[in-house]
Amino acid sequence: MLSLRGKDLVCQQAVELVTAYLEGALSGKDRRRFERHLSACANCAEYLEQIRSTIRLSGAVQADELTPEAREELVRLYRRWRSG
Numbered sequence: 001m002l003s004l005r006g007k008d009l010v011c012q013q014a015v016e017l018v019t020a021y022l023e024g025a026l027s028g029k030d031r032r033r034f035e036r037h038l039s040a041c042a043n044c045a046e047y048l049e050q051i052r053s054t055i056r057l058s059g060a061v062q063a064d065e066l067t068p069e070a071r072e073e074l075v076r077l078y079r080r081w082r083s084g
């Protein structure tokens with residue numbers, strides 16, 4: 001399970017929470033923490049938007065309905081984002 005300690009998320013934690021966030025799987029506390037990080041971090045906000053549009057384009061309603069191809073695309077986005 002997710003284990004978040006401390007007040008603020010670092011980017012890596014935020015990225016790991018994106019899918020859970022989009023699936024509505026975060027607790028209220030974690031969701032607020034995640035959204036607070038995004039409001040202060042343009043990189044993560046951008047990453048979330050990219051994932052959202054990938055999900056939209058693939059026709060899936062939720063992240064767990066993504067096709068394997070769409071998931072691959074997300075992994076590619078993630079790697080590009082991490083290296084940028």
Ligand SMILES: [Zn+2]
Pocket residue numbers: 010011012014037041043044
């Ligand atoms: Zn961040």
